[in-house]
Amino acid sequence: MEISFRETNERMARFEKAISEAGVKKTIQRLEIFREIASSVDHPDVETVYERVRERLPTVSLDTVYRTMWMLLDLGLISTLGASRDRTRFDANMENHHHFVCSRCGLTRDFYSEELDGIKIPESVKDFGSINKAHLEVVGICKQCAAKPKPIAQKEDTS
């Protein structure tokens, strides 16, 4: 499965715009890296993007892909799955529950809602596979982080 031609084009246009507005240079590497992520549906990791881009641009280096991904994130052109957590975190709460996650510091808290537990998942999702559970991930800024000024252009930390 591929992203539609039209959608890919729209994403590329957004890229051009963001790049020029941010005043950063438009290099072949950045273009190809963004084109790769913009045209894939599988949410690849850095290594995967690297391998795919290398087919067209054999000289790219892995660290350029890393640098570019964080840059694209800063420009708001892409996002990370799971609120950009780094280390694995664990949960001993085995009941049905949902999460509030702070996108700034990674703080995660449980909340409960019977209404949400009974949520209706579209039939089409079953095309992907069998469903075990579902939970809502609410992303925001926790009170503690809101009190502090936002760090400028840095990878959000997860302390």
Next chain:
Amino acid sequence: MEISFRETNERMARFEKAISEAGVKKTIQRLEIFREIASSVDHPDVETVYERVRERLPTVSLDTVYRTMWMLLDLGLISTLGASRDRTRFDANMENHHHFVCSRCGLTRDFYSEELDGIKIPESVKDFGSINKAHLEVVGICKQCAAKPKPIAQKEDTS
């Protein structure tokens, strides 16, 4: 904020039961590591669990905490946040959407639902902080993994 005394006790009872049913040894380390995660609300990472357990059990080693966490996961006593992904994965889809995630292989696919986009988040969640967005994470087993037999007692891979 702490987990209630009653709830912690229930979790400890589940631990005893699972440990003996699995026929693995009940060591001080495992007990204290599970007690720690079972009584915390903040979904700590391995390092954090390590530091906290070390206050009571100064000789535990970091690798024992790692080994124990994976064991608890195998026993179904805990789970990981964000479907146990390891490396960071990226998403160029900036529209409102939701995810289906295979807990076996990490395959992730988008799906859309206007009904879900308009979901009602409990007022109480605002006590944690401001809300930017929310999306449903549906966890299951993808068709490809369902066709293969499940690997025995291994950390799920995310290829």
Next chain:
DNA sequence: CTGACTGCAAAGGGTTTGCAGTGCT
């Protein structure tokens, strides 16, 4: 032209593994 960007190689940091000693059942 000139500073931002890339590629390389080396460093850094989190996680895993082999092994000998320890302790649970």
Next chain:
DNA sequence: AGCACTGCAAACCCTTTGCAGTCAG
């Protein structure tokens, strides 16, 4: 007593960083 488990240290792998050459604006 036997064997699983722990602690230690080294290995491993993913990610970041310093630097000199290169290239977009």
